[in-house]
Amino acid sequence: MTDATPWWRSAVIYQVYIRSFADGNGDGVGDIAGLRARLGHLADLGVDAIWINPWYPSPLHDAGYDVSDYRAIEPRFGTLDEAGALIAEAHGRGLRVILDIVPNHTSNEHPWFREALAGEHRERYVFRDSGDSPPNDWQAMFGGGAWTRLPDGTWYLHLFDVTQPDLNWDDADVRADFAETLRFWFDRGVDGFRIDVANSLVKEEGLPDVGERQHHDPGPHPHWDRDEVHEIYREWRGIADTYDPPRVFVAEAWVPEADRFARYLRPDELHTAFNFDFLKAAWTAPALRRSIERTLREHAAVGAPPTWVLSNHDVARHVSRLARDPDDGIGTSLDSMLGVPADLELGTRRARAAALLIFALPGGAYVYQGDELGLPEVEDLPEDVLDDPTWRRSGHTQRGRDGCRVPIPWSGSAAPFGFGPEGSTPWLPQPTWFARYTAEREAADPGSMLSLYRRALRLRRQLPALGDGDLTWLDVPEGALGFARTPGFALLLNLDAAPFALPAHAEVVLRSGPLSDGLLAEDTAVWLSL
Template sequence: GGGVSWWRGAAIYQVYLRSFADGSGDGVGDLAGLRARLPYLRELGVDALWLSPWYVSPMADAGYDVADYRDIDPLFGTLAEADALISEAHDHRLRVIVDIVPNHTSDRHPWFRAALAGGPGSPERERYHFRDAPNDWPSRFGGPAWTRVPDGEWYLHLFDSSQPDLNWEHPDVRAEFESILRFWLDRGVDGFRIDVADRLVKADGLPDLGPGPDPMDLPHADRPEVHEIYRSWRKLLDSYPGERMFVGEIWVSDPARFALYLRPDELHTAFNFPFLRSPWEADRLRAVIDSTLASHGPAGAPPTWVLSNHDVTRHVTRYGRSDTGYTQRTRDEPADLALGTRRGRAAALLTMALPGGVYLYQGDELGLWEVLDIPAELRQDPVTRRTNGAELGRDGCRVPIPWEGADPPFGFGPGRTWLPQPPEWRALTVAAQERDPDSMLSLYRTALRIRGDEPALGDGTMTWLPAGPDVLAFTRDPGFACVVNLSRAPIELPPHTRVLLLSGDLAHGLLPPDTAAWLQQGEP
């Protein structure tokens, strides 16, 4: 509705640039490819794009290892093309959110090079965490979080060894990131996605985790001092015209601690990972929806709903498995893709009907599944290497988008793609799905159109309706209801309602299992 900040109810589409569309012909997606496909995104009906990192990078972690925060990697294009993308997106009424990576730089960043050259005790080393000896912290990507340099000192990296953690106690670090935020705000971006937002500050003295770390007092995550950074970032952002926003990548499981990031003078929104992690079970989903609403209520921040991103197993695959783990741990967990797709369709309607904002990861709207059979030698995620192949890594959710045609590269670009696409994706190309009114793409387009027109949807409140076991049913005012059947049996729709949209056909007037309905409530 009028007057409400756009980001409170926005549908935001994650563009994973290297896998979206290839304009240059090198097999990697880029800004030229994205610019050519902006009409597709406008047509889809999303409000904003979040672009994964596009900065100069040696690409050890697909760009989450930044060597220059003020320029575009040549793999993706130029700064002039980034400017053009921002202005063309705005012409298409799409806002642009960029990814900021403040926890660590690349080991090729001039600061880290200077720190290596400066040697032990040099002021350049103080911008990172150098020590005589490591502590017991593990890297998130496997192995220890410490690497030794030739002069004998060790540096901290919570992720890959090519991603040294910055020391956020250092005034240079604070000043530099405020300057980087201004650089991109001045170029017209509408917001920032903050990478690993809860990890920036580490406990004094970098104490060991010990045998049973206290989950409420971790030395490497969610330190109380981190909030001061976001208070100053918020002031900076608010000094710019227009409604710009932050979305934090916050993996803090305690709802009260999570909510602290969403105080009115900190971040506008954060990704809802507890929802992403939930298996396709009504009771679990209901509980996570309730705790989400409870944790967002006090701060007044809108919730977000996320099904997939570039770090997790695609939800069509997750929902088609009995083990619903969200990380790519093991090799050959089978998935029933027909079941996962049916549930994915219902989940799309569920997330788009819940109060707040919704995130789509590119390919969600096509029903893409996790690609499990990428040959080991083609895998690029450092997770695969650091765990010696024990973990599959995240390449399977990063496979290039199939646009059109009967064979790979499916119009992604002229030649071979940086990761191989499954030939079966010929049924899932944009072109094939545009022709099919029952396709996932058609469902997303219709749902996003209704969501944009319907005053009840987006920001606001919801009320649970009484429903049978394993059924989620709720209303949004005025006059909108959503029913999701997670049971094994068909169910009746609530009385005095008219169907607006279904994720699957009714059977004899009943809503089948793993199917969702959007309904208009009215008089009998």
């Protein structure tokens, strides 16, 4: 990577799920004060930027993705002045700041929706009169139907929770208000936005039935990945490009067809997008190689850098996913894994290798808070503390995403593990085994996951081969992956091959685990200097 290459083409970005990162005031909820106090951890880790999940005023029915005011701070998290101080302090440590923006829906407590309930400006949302039956057969992502009937007999659309009414992006007020929100935060120094469900927003005229199509199936869909959505992002890109330096966007777009996914990354639209195809790939050499090749091919076609991600706030932590046999057909959710035996020692070994893989691939990468500690999923939270709307909307049959959102452990041997002041009670209970995963303990252990991440990210900045660019596949045994990057770098990853020898005249720069008599063992990765 040269100095002239835009930073976002190679960035490692750390996801801060603010409720669960660090609690500065002892109320059990993470906040801006806690984040400011822990910026040193992020700078020492070696990431380039932080992405903060929604911190706007919200009733928190869906972890802040139900926004009631896009240009203010949720009082439980802090104030606008504290947000400004955080941005300045992060920049002072060389960390850029990316916020979350939620354009598909608002909270039902947003002033606009309250006006709509009173019969004013209903065109800002999606209302329909259809008698006693919903306007169509659409289903909500969190379970149940996507329409709710009001006392006056009209129905409103909510593709997610009933507390999250969908906006109507054909309305000029909606478009203008979001443009103002972008400028509001850009003017305060924010470096970019992650766009929640970027493939939604636009609904097909006439709102036809979905029929047999499921969420995110390939092919045309009445409310996912409509062609018209790209006009919105071209307008947003125009706003971002008026700033010096230009601000950036990353899309959350669950689009199964790689060619349609790449359309979001055309030069006049969004800069990067989360690579869910890779996140969902099974831990086998053929599956990972197919995903990597497809990703590189489709991104190259539009000149965009790929991003690589293993976990986030919407999927079960990858240590626990990798602790299961890929032949068991598990998905990315906790509910898909329950009842499937787990080997956390195996999952940790694979997670260490996976980290070296994503940090060596061309483009950028994301680290979800706790990844650097090797945190597994908390799979046995008591039912009475579950907060995810999936639990509620599924009739208490799906546990949802709370297991990856438990407040992370910083220090000590008992809850709250440094997450908040001693004696405070985190909003989700931390298991006793978190004592093995505290940042304090791992920082003192050169063999820990945290130490591995720190070494990998330090080397990633030092080695000119890493970051943006391309790769060349190497000839390796079946069941392994290997690629070279110029100048003089190679990664080898043994997934399920017999242990094999490293290339002659290659020096090991970093390894995820011990070699076996000089051979690369199963579920182990190495970085090599050629």
